[in-house]
Amino acid sequence: MRHKVVLDTNILVTALLSKRGASFKLLSMIDDERIELVLSTPLVKEYEAVLKREDFLLNSSDIDDILDYLCLISSHHKIYYLWRPVLKDIKDDLILELAVKANAMIITYNKKDFEKASLFNIPVLSAKEFLNLLGEL
Secondary structure, eight states: OOEEEEEOHHHHHHHHHOSSSHHHHHHHTTTSTTEEEEEOHHHHHHHHHHHTSTTOSSOHHHHHHHHHHHHHHSEEOOOOOOOOOSSSSHHHHHHHHHHHHHTOEEEOSOGGGGGGGGGGTOOEEOHHHHHHHHTOO
C-alpha cells in the first residue's frame, strides 16, 4: 500500500539536524515505493524559508539540492480552498489544506496543533508512528 504524506516543517528540520531518530529515517526513506510525498508551492516556500534562516547548519546550496530532490520525487497539488482559518497557525492551515486536497496523512511532531484535522478525516501521526505503520520500527 502506498501512503500519501505531507511532512510538517518540523519533521524536515529535525531530520536535517540529526542523523538519529525517526524523522531522519523517514526522510532517508522518502523515495520508498510505499511513500508518496505530497507538496504544494506554499509548503516548499515554507520549507525554504525555515531552512535558510541564518542559524541553520546547512548552506543554501545544500538546502536547494534537498528541496529540488523533494520536488522531483513528490506529487504536486494546487490549493484553492477558501475555508481558512481552521487551525491556530496559518502555516499549519496550508499543510491541512494540502492533506485534504491530496487525501494524505500529516506527519508532524506537533499533533496537538492539528487536532481539527479529524474534521476532515485526515490522520495525523508522528514520524515514529508512521514508521511503525510501515513496519520499519
